[in-house]
Every structure is written in C-alpha cells, then in structure tokens.
C-alpha cells in the first residue's frame with residue numbers, strides 16, 4: 001500500500017513496486033489520480049481522506065509493504081500559522097501512519113515478514129523556519145518509525161525512513177511558485193538560492209530516485225536495515 005500514491009513520490013513508489021511484482025493499493029485523497037495510477041500499474045485504487053480515522057478503517061489490512069507517503073506543506077511563521085492547518089498536517093502525516101501501522105502490523109507479524117517505509121524528509125532531521133507543522137510531523141514520524149522497528153524486529157518486520165531533500169514534485173512546484181511571488185524573484189533563483197542553499201549537489205531529486213531507495217528497502221538484502229533514516233539529500237545533513 002502506498003499512501004498519497006496518486007502523485008509525485010508516492011506515484012513513483014507505486015510504479016516501482018508494481019514493476020517489481022507487487023499488487024499495489026494506491027490510496028489518495030484525489031480520487032481521479034488514485035484511479036489513474038491504479039489503472040496504469042494494474043493496482044487497486046482507494047480514494048480516502050487520511051485525516052479521517054473512519055476512512056482509514058475501510059482500507060485493507062493484509063499488507064506485506066506499507067509506504068507512508070501522503071503529505072502536505074504549509075509555509076507561515078508560527079505566530080501566523082493557522083492552528084487547524086497545523087492539526088491537519090499532524091493527522092495526515094503522523095496519526096494516519098500510526099493508525100495504518102496499528103491495523104496492518106498484525107498481518108505482517110502473523111506471516112513473519114513485512115516492510116514499513118516512511119517517506120520522511122531532510123526536515124525529519126533538520127529544521128527550517130516557517131515550516132513548523134511539517135518539521136514537527138516529520139520529526140514525529142522519525143520516532144514512530146524507530147518504535148515500529150524495535151517492536152517489529154522479532155516478527156521479521158523492518159521499519160525505516162527515507163529522507164529526501166527537495167524532490168521535483170507538484171508539492172515542490174507549488175512552493176517554488178509561492179516563494180517566487182513572496183521574494184519577488186524568478187523560479188530558477190528560488191531553486192538555486194532558497195531551496196538548494198544547504199545542498200552540496202545543486203539539483204532537485206527526481207521521484208524515481210526516491211522510489212529506488214524505497215524498493216531497495218523492500219527487497220531481499222535489507223532485512224538487517226531497520227530503525228534507520230536514509231538521507232537522500234545531496235549532502236545537506238552532512239554540512
């Protein structure tokens with residue numbers, strides 16, 4: 001199951017997992033994109049709002065692999081940050097992964113094998129101003145992932161985070177447009193001077209590069225990789 005599988009990184013993960021032979025459950029708020037991806041890869045679409053616990057209760061539980069990917073961003077100073085937006089971001093990016101783990105781990109434990117991959121972020125390891133809800137949620141998923149790793153180890157279940165810097169997806173395209181308007185500079189300058197300021201590698205990552213790491217974590221050689229956070233950040237966290 002890939003949450004947020006209708007777009008960006010989630011879509012790339014769904015495509016890569018399907019190509020490797022998985023039957024992928026594509027969960028997304030956007031019904032049309034969930035259906036389009038599911039048709040493209042021969043998977044199953046599950047339109048669902050992950051901020052709604054009842055909707056999560058309708059999703060399948062007999063999974064081998066859970067990719068917690070769905071997410072959203074909101075950029076504002078803490079004093080201006082809408083409280084309901086903060087809460088929504090925690091619901092989608094922290095509570096939903098917790099509820100999905102709660103529902104799906106019993107099946108993985110029963111079969112003695114499972115893979116949980118959490119799409120965290122460089123912002124799970126580092127903070128940036130004006131992203132209080134996002135940085136809080138990403139630091140929280142780091143903790144949840146590690147607890148799942150400790151509890152799952154004896155059952156053959158691994159849990160890891162991947163931590164990309166800026167990936168070329170609609171989420172980032174929207175940020176580039178917003179920052180361009182806010183700073184009165186062109187989109188290329190936003191990428192070079194704002195987004196890639198702390199990255200040694202001066203380019204965006206492609207969603208397929210993130211999906212390749214996810215696929216590796218779900219493959220046959222990574223049973224001993226658990227509780228880890230794998231930076232895909234062009235050297236950001238090394239500096």
Ligand SMILES: NC(=O)c1ccc[n+]([C@@H]2O[C@H](COP(=O)([O-])OP(=O)(O)OC[C@H]3O[C@@H](n4cnc5c(N)ncnc54)[C@H](O)[C@@H]3O)[C@@H](O)[C@H]2O)c1
Pocket residue numbers: 003004005006007008009010027028029030033048049050051069070071072092119120121122163164165166167168169170171172
């Ligand atoms: N793009 C980046 O630079 C970047 C970097 C690091 C981490 N990430 C993380 O990767 C994940 C995917 O981001 P993306 O860049 O592919 O974004 P995206 O906007 O392209 O895709 C996110 C998907 O999540 C879905 N979604 C949002 N709210 C939902 C909800 N309530 N219920 C169900 N689905 C919902 C959206 O409909 C969308 O299809 C996020 O967790 C994000 O934080 C992204």
